[in-house]
Amino acid sequence: MVSRRSPGASLVRAVYRALDRAYDYEAWHWSPARLRAPFDVIGGAVLVQHTTWANAERALDGLRAAGALDSRALAALPEERIAGLVRVSGTPTVKARRLRAVAAAVERAGGLGALFALPTGALRAALLAMHGIGPETADAILLYAAGRRVFEVDAYAQRLFRRLGAGPEGAGYAAWQHWFEGALPDADVEAFRRYHAYIVMHAKQLCRATPVCVPCPLLPRCAEGRRRTSGVPAAAAP
Template structure:
């Protein structure tokens, strides 16, 4: 898919769904916590876990590290896999504080920051890129299941390629634009949840005339 076609897809999605105002959070650190909690669960469950952290005055790296693993797991229980995620959150908090927090990390080059995030226990490429894009405003396109499904059905040749190959293909085609990436990814998720499902609602899709899957070809 060339840049013109990818931007047309974006335009149609934006007209259909409107601005998404992602990521829904009050701080960059809250975005980071949400990126871990949303692994393998729906966002509504993440919201419940974050609300519990806020109610316990535990939505800071220092407060989380002061909790026992069991206490933190109890607070984030609505997000599922809570014991695993508690350990991952603590690893992320230690990394964050050890490197000076946002005050220092925001000055790091994107590739250095990404590589360091990927060294943290439980942080894979998708979670790292969520953090880079939505917490640090870096031009990194997030590849998730919605992106692969939608762009794969639209015929993107790299939709089933390795994560970084697909990511870099989109970034090189669209250019370095974090605002575009932010809204584009959010729109893909909205469309993937409501329309381009595993069993798609092609009759409701604004992209149906451009889609190989929907047209049956």
């Protein structure tokens, strides 16, 4: 188990501080200022699969305008109607089936309030049992909609810390999550939300598939960045 003295713990904290200075959490689509309702997280987490957030948001707007952005309304709609409303997010048939299945599962559980009253382990298991909900999507829902202290260590986070030269010995999602959460034993739900948001923003702005390292605030700490910018003078560590 990773303890507070784990090799990655100080790095994980330092990265948070640097990203917190660099990015505006209020711009994050699930920040408290922008999130309208918990079910928006569920809908958005399904709709953003294999597309951009901009497209997912347009699909959410379509559902909202049709009065279908809640579990009861969505579960009552035919898949073809849902597919028409979310077409802008791509693979509309697949996403309509997933949205309808998730909405029906929420209704069977007694609604979102009853579902979110479950303990974290049972809630995660219930989400994972829903059609189209994998570990990352379940953890996004747990963190942003249900307010549970669970970190979504998505592909962006794994790529970032791999480039920084840190991470767990195991390679799977659970190993990454255990490593990351263990490195931040004192972080609360809000800190986890912010950290995940910052990592996604950083992955889209600088730490892309082909990273833009020179202006990156993490460059002084980053093995991959140093390799790519060898010959460029290092700035002071954040």
